[in-house]
Amino acid sequence: MIGIEESLAVEVTKQAIRKKVWHYLEKNKFAYFPRPVHGRIPNFKGAPEAGQRLSKLDVFKNASTIIVTPDKPQEEVRFLALEAKKNLLVPIPGLRSGLFQHVKPPPGASKQELKVVSSQECLDLWVTPVGLNDKVKLDLFVLGSVAVSKEGYRIGKGEGYADLEFAMMMKMEAVNQNTTVVTTVHDCQVFKTLPAQLFKAHDVPVDFIITPTQVIEVDPRLPKPNGIIWSFLSRQRLNDIPILQTLREAELGEGNDCTLKEVDTDIKERQRSNWHGGRRNHFRKHDICKPAASEDAVAGSQLSVLDGEDIQSKGPTRLFQLRNVARKNTTSTSEDISGEEVNKNESVPGKDTEKERRRFRPQQRPAIEFNLRVGNIAPYVRVSDLKAALAERDIKPTNITWRGHRGFAILHFAKAGGSGHSMPSSPVSVDSIVASLQDLKLGAERRGDFLKVEPVKPVTKIEVTDISSV
Numbered sequence: 001m002i003g004i005e006e007s008l009a010v011e012v013t014k015q016a017i018r019k020k021v022w023h024y025l026e027k028n029k030f031a032y033f034p035r036p037v038h039g040r041i042p043n044f045k046g047a048p049e050a051g052q053r054l055s056k057l058d059v060f061k062n063a064s065t066i067i068v069t070p071d072k073p074q075e076e077v078r079f080l081a082l083e084a085k086k087n088l089l090v091p092i093p094g095l096r097s098g099l100f101q102h103v104k105p106p107p108g109a110s111k112q113e114l115k116v117v118s119s120q121e122c123l124d125l126w127v128t129p130v131g132l133n134d135k136v137k138l139d140l141f142v143l144g145s146v147a148v149s150k151e152g153y154r155i156g157k158g159e160g161y162a163d164l165e166f167a168m169m170m171k172m173e174a175v176n177q178n179t180t181v182v183t184t185v186h187d188c189q190v191f192k193t194l195p196a197q198l199f200k201a202h203d204v205p206v207d208f209i210i211t212p213t214q215v216i217e218v219d220p221r222l223p224k225p226n227g228i229i230w231s232f233l234s235r236q237r238l239n240d241i242p243i244l245q246t247l248r249e250a251e252l253g254e255g256n257d258c259t260l261k262e263v264d265t266d267i268k269e270r271q272r273s274n275w276h277g278g279r280r281n282h283f284r285k286h287d288i289c290k291p292a293a294s295e296d297a298v299a300g301s302q303l304s305v306l307d308g309e310d311i312q313s314k315g316p317t318r319l320f321q322l323r324n325v326a327r328k329n330t331t332s333t334s335e336d337i338s339g340e341e342v343n344k345n346e347s348v349p350g351k352d353t354e355k356e357r358r359r360f361r362p363q364q365r366p367a368i369e370f371n372l373r374v375g376n377i378a379p380y381v382r383v384s385d386l387k388a389a390l391a392e393r394d395i396k397p398t399n400i401t402w403r404g405h406r407g408f409a410i411l412h413f414a415k416a417g418g419s420g421h422s423m424p425s426s427p428v429s430v431d432s433i434v435a436s437l438q439d440l441k442l443g444a445e446r447r448g449d450f451l452k453v454e455p456v457k458p459v460t461k462i463e464v465t466d467i468s469s470v
Contacts, residue, residue, distance in 0.1 A: 012195050014155050018146050021189055030186055033382055034072065041144035041157055043072040044186035046212030051076030051184060054142070054210045055084070059180045063139035065089065067100060067169075069162060071144040072120050073184060078103070079118035083111070089130065089138070090123055091165045095241045099168055101127040112407065115378065121405065132246065136174045141166065145183045145206070149194040152205040152218035154183060164241070166204045167228040171247055177224055182208040190216065202229045230258040368398070369415040370430050371456040375408045377442065383409070385442040393436045410456060430455050 022038045025031045031042045054060050054077060065087040068078045081088045088103040105117060105126050117125050130136060143162050147155040156162050169175045183206045190209055199205075205222035208215065228247060238244050238260060248258050374386065383402040386409055390397065401410040413433075437453040 012198070014198055015158065017155055017194070018158060021147050024188055025186065028188070030188060039157060041069075041071040041073060041146065042186070042189070044189070046186060047073035047184065048076040049212040050210045051080055053212070053215060054182060054184060054208075055080045057208070057210075057215065059140060059182065059208065063180075065136065065138050066140045066142065067091065067138050069143040069165075070120055070123055073144050074142060075118050075120060077142050077184065078123075079115050082114045082118060089136070090127075091161070095161060095164065095168075095243060099130065099132065099165065099172075099243055101129050103127055116405070119405065132172060132243070136172065138169065138174050138179055141169075141175065141179060141181045143181070143183055143204075143206075145185050145189065147189050147191060147194070148183055148185060148206055148209050149191045150209070150216055150218065151193055151196075152207065152222040153194045153196070153199050154204060154206050155194070155198075160202075163202050163204050163225065164228075164244075167202065167225050168243070168247060170225060170227045175224075177226075179224075180208065181206045181224070182210060184210045187211045187213055200232070201225060202232050231261055234261050234263065367415045368412050370413050372397075372411040372413070372430070372433060372437075373408055373452075373454050373456045374411060374437070375452040375454070377404050377407050377409060377451065381442040389440060389442055393440075395433055395436060 019038075022036070022042070025037050025042050025044065026035070030045050031037045032045060032047075034040060034043065037043070051074070060066075060080075061084075063086060066081045067089040068074050068081065070090050070093055078088060078090070082103065082105060089100045090103055091100045103117065103123065103126060105114060109117075116122050144156075145154050146157055166175065166181075181204060190211060202225050204224060205218070207218050207221050209218070210216075228244075228251075230248065230251075233244070238248065251258050377386075381404055383400065383404060386400070386402075386404075390411075395411075397411040398414040399412040401412065403409060411433075434453050434455070437451065440451045440453070442451065
């Protein structure tokens, strides 16, 4: 952290601080998926520990209604709030269809179901919208940050939604100056001090800073925004957020000054966030949170996770995407060749070498001998954690089908002597691999329950088709 603060001596702006923190987290590998962290609230390593540390404080224990931002590093806080049977509110991303919603799991929901609904992708499974006229009293506001100071100053990712959310909740009388604001961050995101001149009346300060290793209580507390400061908002921002229009009309009716700023200074930033936080997450959410497909069908499909991504069977595989890129690169490179050389090559049919033809030849999939289901995977676990654990035990599956968000993965093992990029050098048996994976836990901290490993019955393509058509 000292290194970050020292590097800010030349240029001191909020964006400069954000860039330094994002770069430091990436350089030192202090963050998990989604990566890179630039432009995001970082999903820092130790986020679950910070959430657990918060849950032991009186400000959490005594809170009846808690609002937690939908960012990935606050996932553990949302789960702990649901597990403690507290009223959990979550702001609607982008504030496009309202202010926030009440997460209400059905009675008797299991711990695993609470973990799933706490995840960033599935927050809208069991929700009830909260209207502007609903009487809500919030006891605790938990949010993520890019940087914070021990004085209580906070810097977000630059979109201003957390500040707007608090200002609108102040207008609804859901919060006040005494409402406790908490942020959970990595230790390296905490600064001893930040320049006070960077912060305006609309910036939300924090009262508690929770890291994986410490609890910092800000004393004295900084004043919080008293409401919406319209002069900081542009007409474009007003058009993007319908609920703001409703609030402004109400204040105009009360005779308040609601003059907007003339120039929209954050158009580019909002366009970037609309892609990262909007369209992409829209597709992921509809895939991740839909009813799980048959695990036998998954085992038979033999999908692969070569680069840590969940590849869907409906689209082209990464293999062919890379080949298409290779063709494009080859075409663009040929433009630099003289016309004489191009004509020379065109005049000789079959000029391509065997190496060039092989380069574009689709790779045959290896014949799968058996599959193993790895169950009881926690939502915070990534495919990289599974790969690392398998490597430690010298287990080398041919392919991996990752369904971690549904609590399982499928390991595919090819027949000995077949083709494949990760074939073991000697035959393996189902029993020996199952035995090797006993007492296995995943994640950086290796906490939680043991994984359950069991064979999966192979499925033919006809059976897969029949299952998917039901």
